[in-house]
Amino acid sequence: MKLNHLIKLGSFGISTVLFQRKKPILGTIIVTDKCNLNCKHCSVNNHNAVIHPYEQIKQEMEFLYKKGIRILFFCGGETLLWRSENKTLRDLVIEAKDMGFYIVNIVTNGTQKIDLPEADLILLSLDGDREHHNIIRGNTYDVIMKNIDEATSDNICLYMAINQINKSCIQQVCDVAKDKMNIRAVSFNFHTPYPETLDLALSVYEKQQCCDKITELIHREYPIFNLKSAFDYIVHNNFPTPCYQCVVMENGKLSICGRCIDVPGLCEKCGYFFAAEYTLIFSGKIKVMVDMLKTYLRYI
């Protein structure tokens, strides 16, 4: 990350805390809800299976930039299925960087070829060892490993949603991250129990055990892109919600925090680590701020 961007993000953070502002800094654009998979834990794929056109995405990028967003994510559906007017997701990433976004990340299921050197991070979902990942995501583990090995850049961060099926696989996912050259780190979330996937939710005790395991791995120098200072809040779901510094844009609709905000009662059971980390930082938790600074400087 460039030093001047870091300084600007820092001053945004300080003014947000001091004046209790609700201005957003992190935005996600959903480029499509179309997906080639149908994962057991997912509630957002293929509702309309629409690929949003380039002009619309461009306008959404400009809108978010004008609103002050400087950290941008592209997400889906399967994000890498996006194509419009001969453009690919890589063109969107390059355009976003040219527009002035400081950090541009994408989220993918890893089943398509990976050629996105301009992205700051490619968050690539891996939900366990081969057996458990494939139970959740169909028979995709081997093709994902091949795509990681053949990726044209080393900016991949594994992304694991921990649930009842794969809660014993934290170490295995971290081992993959440590072993593969193109992988920089692993980032975890807990399952967020939408009404149709309640059975995959973890209890407080299970979340604590997972966080203890992740903490142990951080101490053993595994590359983990989460803030351990936020774990206690995440385990007990006692961080403030929603996160006003994050917004999502899907097909022209802007939501605060996540598109999940419309699901009644979900925020009290939120498993998304970013929501906890950002609300804690912007509510002035010094330990979490220092943790974030160290972690971001290490991996971005």
Ligand SMILES: C[S@@+](CC[C@H](N)C(=O)[O-])C[C@H]1O[C@@H](n2cnc3c(N)ncnc32)[C@H](O)[C@@H]1O
């Ligand atoms: C919705 S997917 C979209 C991008 C891409 N298709 C993928 O799978 O990475 C983004 C991330 O959300 C995660 N996810 C989906 N449903 C979830 C849930 N109920 N709780 C927590 N994470 C979830 C997925 O595992 C994935 O890492």
Ligand code: SF4
């Ligand atoms: S690949 Fe991503 S969007 Fe598709 S079903 Fe799985 S989690 Fe959902």
Ligand code: SF4
């Ligand atoms: S806190 Fe944010 S990310 Fe978590 S469930 Fe609510 S809207 Fe979604």
